[in-house]
Amino acid sequence: MPKLKTNSGAKKRFSLTGTGKIKRKRAFHSHILTKKSTKRKRNLVQSTLVDSTDERRIKTLLGV
Numbered sequence: 001m002p003k004l005k006t007n008s009g010a011k012k013r014f015s016l017t018g019t020g021k022i023k024r025k026r027a028f029h030s031h032i033l034t035k036k037s038t039k040r041k042r043n044l045v046q047s048t049l050v051d052s053t054d055e056r057r058i059k060t061l062l063g064v
Helices: 008-013 038-045 052-062
Strands: 014-016 022-024
Touching: 008 014, 008 052, 014 052, 022 052
Parallel strands: none
Antiparallel strands: 014 022
């Protein structure tokens, strides 16, 4: 069976950590920022981990 291609969209959005978990950016920080509090915007900048229920699906897209 041939190798699967890596999904280009997933490649740009996710990255693997050293322990094999998947890192992602948070949503809602691109526009309409005036009504959001400074604290909320600051927390949206930080990256977080993908939920364990979605990990297997994203790893398939990444070809891991």
